[in-house]
Amino acid sequence: MRLLIAQMKHETNTFSPVPTPLARFAHGGSRPYEGDEIREAFTGTGTAIGAFLDLAEKAGASVVLPVAGNAAPSGPVARDAYEYLTGRIVDAAAKGCDAILLDLHGAMVPEGLDDGEGELLRRIRVVAPQVPIGVALDMHTNLFPAMAEHATVLAGYQTYPHVDMFETGQRAARPILAMLEGRARPAMAFGHRPMLPHVMRQSSLDSPNREIQARARQMEASGTLAATFFVGFPHADIPFAGASAVVVTDGEAARARRECDELLDIAWRDRAAFVYAIEPLEKSIERAARIDARPVVLLDHYDNCASGGTMDTMTVLGAMLDAGLEDAAAFAIFDPQAVKQMQAAGAGANVTLELGGRLDMPALGLKGKPRTVSGMVKRLVDGRYRNEGPMAKGERGDMGPSALLDTGRIEIAVISRHVEPYDMGSFRALGMDPAKKRYLMLKSRVHWRAGLGPLAKAVVECAGTGVCTSDYSQLHFRRVRRPVFPLDAER
Numbered sequence: 083m084r085l086l087i088a089q090m091k092h093e094t095n096t097f098s099p100v101p102t103p104l105a106r107f108a109h110g111g112s113r114p115y116e117g118d119e120i121r122e123a124f125t126g127t128g129t130a131i132g133a134f135l136d137l138a139e140k141a142g143a144s145v146v147l148p149v150a151g152n153a154a155p156s157g158p159v160a161r162d163a164y165e166y167l168t169g170r171i172v173d174a175a176a177k178g179c180d181a182i183l184l185d186l187h188g189a190m191v192p193e194g195l196d197d198g199e200g201e202l203l204r205r206i207r208v209v210a211p212q213v214p215i216g217v218a219l220d221m222h223t224n225l226f227p228a229m230a231e232h233a234t235v236l237a238g239y240q241t242y243p244h245v246d247m248f249e250t251g252q253r254a255a256r257p258i259l260a261m262l263e264g265r266a267r268p269a270m271a272f273g274h275r276p277m278l279p280h281v282m283r284q285s286s287l288d289s290p291n292r293e294i295q296a297r298a299r300q301m302e303a304s305g306t307l308a309a310t311f312f313v314g315f316p317h318a319d320i321p322f323a324g325a326s327a328v329v330v331t332d333g334e335a336a337r338a339r340r341e342c343d344e345l346l347d348i349a350w351r352d353r354a355a356f357v358y359a360i361e362p363l364e365k366s367i368e369r370a371a372r373i374d375a376r377p378v379v380l381l382d383h384y385d386n387c388a389s390g391g392t393m394d395t396m397t398v399l400g401a402m403l404d405a406g407l408e409d410a411a412a413f414a415i416f417d418p419q420a421v422k423q424m425q426a427a428g429a430g431a432n433v434t435l436e437l438g439g440r441l442d443m444p445a446l447g448l449k450g451k452p453r454t455v456s457g458m459v460k461r462l463v464d465g466r467y468r469n470e471g472p473m474a475k476g477e478r479g480d481m482g483p484s485a486l487l488d489t490g491r492i493e494i495a496v497i498s499r500h501v502e503p504y505d506m507g508s509f510r511a512l513g514m515d516p517a518k519k520r521y522l523m524l525k526s527r528v529h530w531r532a533g534l535g536p537l538a539k540a541v542v543e544c545a546g547t548g549v550c551t552s553d554y555s556q557l558h559f560r561r562v563r564r565p566v567f568p569l570d571a572e573r
């Protein structure tokens with residue numbers, strides 16, 4: 083048995099000014115992993131591609147590994163990067179294989195295209211019309227019909243924070259392997275509801291997504307091969323942004339349809355609970371100052387790099403400095419230029435520099451606003467680490483050259499590659515101990531709960547500035563299908 087295994091992951095925020103060239107998929111090298119590099123990077127990791135490699139080995143299959151690229155979320159993918167990634171996969175598929183297993187995101191928007199994954203699958207079908215294709219997807223998939231029409235099996239994460247990437251790889255691959263052995267005939271149904279669940283209300287630790295995902299798991303426990311409800315990624319101005327579902331059964335098309343509709347109906351019924359209420363920043367900071375517990379997480383959810391944020395807006399960190407909050411840590415400000423200045427000054431040096439605010443945000447009509455910060459360069463590191471888990475356990479992390487700037491009140495992590503704070507590994511790489519701080523500012527929305535949730539004694543959500551703004555009125559949607567809840571009043 084010959085299996086083609088590949089990864090092509092990017093969540094595209096069409097409002098983000100952060101560019102997405104091929105280098106962003108390249109793990110610090112000049113091109114994404116291929117061949118044995120993939121085996122070396124992902125074997126034994128808690129990722130979907132890690133599960134594919136594991137299942138292939140157990141099945142005694144030979145594997146073809148054309149490419150594995152996973153870029154941090156940002157603006158539309160450069161067209162040459164998209165052509166490179168898809169070209170490697172399609173060329174390998176053209177050479178022939180028994181099945182194809184893909185670790186995709188589901189919300190990739192290349193330049194000039196709305197649906198990166200659907201177009202990849204369409205191109206594969208041109209050279210491999212009959213080969214079974216199993217696809218693992220992120221819960222933030224914006225499902226275009228082409229994805230479901232060209233794939234044999236789609237399975238998405240059932241957790242947010244995403245701590246079931248490995249299991250999702252298994253759910254996508256097992257029906258395909260069973261099919262090859264003549265033990266299954268996957269039948270798939272998919273559908274949508276016209277709603278944009280708010281990211282701050284999407285966690286599977288909270289209602290209503292907790293119950294929807296539990297129902298999907300229950301369906302699988304009763305014999306359905308894969309049941310998925312996608313919350314969707316709303317910061318993408320494309321027709322199929324938003325909620326969708328896909329259910330795969332063993333030959334029971336009517337059951338797949340019925341269960342898919344059931345998941346969508348629950349989400350639509352509970353749509354009001356997917357709407358997020360925003361607290362003004364001054365109130366949040368005042369409230370945080372009164373909380374008698376440690377650490378208090380101050381969540382800068384408008385500027386989460388894992389939703390395409392520039393990770394360099396200074397609004398929330400600035401408010402903390404202005405309020406005189408102390409015994410605090412902040413993770414992180416993306417500012418390669420500031421890191422270079424601190425490297426030049428050296429560890430232990432006192433510096434005054436312009437921090438953050440390097441990137442303008444034209445989609446929001448905003449200019450980047452740096453802030454002058456003084457402090458001591460406490461530590462300089464290369465920024466490499468391995469994830470400790472539970473999310474993407476064992477996967478390599480790379481913040482690029484990084485510095486810890488200590489203002490005396492706040493320890494600020496300054497990094498050169500976008501990394502969302504969801505794993506203790508990134509803190510340890512900088513010698514930070516977040517559990518010991520009174521305040522912990524995180525540029526994140528939900529994933530921080532994977533690695534840091536257990537240590538937080540209180541959480542204050544802070545409305546700052548950024549292209550993953552929680553205030554939809556700041557975003558100019560032109561292309562998303564309308565009407566869509568909650569942008570449009572209901573009829």
Ligand SMILES: [Zn+2]
Nearest residue numbers: 220221222244
């Ligand atoms: Zn996601």
